Amino acid sequence: MAQSNSLLKQAIPEFDEHKDVAATGRSGSPAFKVTVFHDIDSAGPIWRTLQGDNAVSPGQNYHFIRLWIDAFKIAREDQYFVVAALDGAPVALLPLWRRSFGGIRALTWFPGAHVGCNAPLVDLPRLMALTPHDRRRLWSGIAAELTQVDAVYLRAVPDRIDGAIEPFAEFGVFEPVETLFRSEFSSWEEANVTQRSKSRRKHDRQQGDRLDALGTVGLEEVGNGTVAEQVLDVMFQQRAVRFKAMGVPDPFDCPLTRAFYDSTVQIGSGVPVRLHVLRLEGEIVAVRYSIALGDRLFCLISSMSEDPAIQGGSPGKQCLLRVMQTVFDTGVRAFDMGAGLTDEKRHWCNTQIALRQHYLPLNWRGRMACGAYRQWQRSRSAIKSNARLLALAKNLRGLANRSPKAEASE
Numbered sequence: 001m002a003q004s005n006s007l008l009k010q011a012i013p014e015f016d017e018h019k020d021v022a023a024t025g026r027s028g029s030p031a032f033k034v035t036v037f038h039d040i041d042s043a044g045p046i047w048r049t050l051q052g053d054n055a056v057s058p059g060q061n062y063h064f065i066r067l068w069i070d071a072f073k074i075a076r077e078d079q080y081f082v083v084a085a086l087d088g089a090p091v092a093l094l095p096l097w098r099r100s101f102g103g104i105r106a107l108t109w110f111p112g113a114h115v116g117c118n119a120p121l122v123d124l125p126r127l128m129a130l131t132p133h134d135r136r137r138l139w140s141g142i143a144a145e146l147t148q149v150d151a152v153y154l155r156a157v158p159d160r161i162d163g164a165i166e167p168f169a170e171f172g173v174f175e176p177v178e179t180l181f182r183s184e185f186s187s188w189e190e191a192n193v194t195q196r197s198k199s200r201r202k203h204d205r206q207q208g209d210r211l212d213a214l215g216t217v218g219l220e221e222v223g224n225g226t227v228a229e230q231v232l233d234v235m236f237q238q239r240a241v242r243f244k245a246m247g248v249p250d251p252f253d254c255p256l257t258r259a260f261y262d263s264t265v266q267i268g269s270g271v272p273v274r275l276h277v278l279r280l281e282g283e284i285v286a287v288r289y290s291i292a293l294g295d296r297l298f299c300l301i302s303s304m305s306e307d308p309a310i311q312g313g314s315p316g317k318q319c320l321l322r323v324m325q326t327v328f329d330t331g332v333r334a335f336d337m338g339a340g341l342t343d344e345k346r347h348w349c350n351t352q353i354a355l356r357q358h359y360l361p362l363n364w365r366g367r368m369a370c371g372a373y374r375q376w377q378r379s380r381s382a383i384k385s386n387a388r389l390l391a392l393a394k395n396l397r398g399l400a401n402r403s404p405k406a407e408a409s410e
């Protein structure tokens with residue numbers, strides 16, 4: 001434990017192994033108490049208290065994570081729901097999954113890359129009222145209670161939440177990784193005036209005319225239920241074709257992953273799914289899978305037909321255009337489109353939020369693993385920011401994913 005505490009002190013400079021985090025420590029400093037639950041039901045009442053209406057991610061939704069646990073059959077001992085109380089009232093909750101990576105036991109977010117960003121559930125006003133020193137005490141107190149774990153890795157944590165700047169800066173060490181893109185408007189009219197130039201409107205109209213020339217086009221919104229299950233089948237088929245064309249593995253080609261998404265669209269799942277479906281002559285040509293939380297919409301998956309006869313009408317872009325024309329006039333105020341720059345995000349998103357990877361080693365093995373992974377992340381970012389290196393990486397990836405069986409069939 002002494003070696004673990006020494007590493008904690010390096011990762012969190014003000015960590016002091018001789019102080020009980022539940023004690024006041026300095027005169028007048030707040031008292032913290034940390035509790036670790038190993039089943040989501042036990043953490044449920046606290047979770048609901050902290051969840052509120054301003055989630056930054058579906059990963060902060062209780063029902064979303066419960067369905068994930070059920071679909072992946074995660075063992076009780078690998079579920080860590082870490083609650084920190086300040087003066088007797090919950091101030092933070094971290095829902096974490098213990099997984100093994102090459103023998104390293106790490107706590108990570110449950111949905112991983114399936115959501116654009118994630119963050120601890122917190123009482124934001126009370127958290128930000130703490131001094132940086134006391135926030136370090138809070139996070140170090142959490143770390144000190146984690147057993148049978150080598151490291152904590154929190155991916156894609158936003159550097160600001162609802163106006164609060166760097167609420168998690170004192171958690172371990174962090175690396176910038178991506179940018180999260182959102183559209184935040186009070187109406188379609190505002191979005192249209194702000195984001196679309198005359199040439200953009202002309203371009204959209206030309207694409208729309210080409211799609212309309214192929215038949216009757218219409219957008220529908222589908223909620224939880226039987227129709228949503230049918231839409232998912234088409235959406236994942238379209239995604240599989242796209243991934244194959246890109247030469248990359250299909251992240252949804254896993255029975256457990258598919259079981260999870262199927263469970264979310266069931267009536268009574270507790271996850272308010274919104275499927276925006278673009279149809280051409282009744283056939284699905286584009287889909288956007290989103291989750292509605294409060295006045296925020298989080299798009300997790302999008303797909304479109306790869307039929308060359310339809311591609312000229314850009315069904316994916318036309319689907320998004322029609323979504324933008326409707327959602328802000330139905331009460332949505334923030335439309336989260338995920339991390340990583342694409343054409344659609346450049347066209348429609350007026351808010352950018354920096355994302356960070358947070359690393360917290362808990363022993364010497366965790367320290368080695370965090371150091372190696374941080375270096376890999378830096379190299380990856382350098383490649384993505386260099387056009388020539390990125391093109392080379394994509395070519396190599398395509399070759400690596402080109403199976404002998406596929407070559408033989410050509």
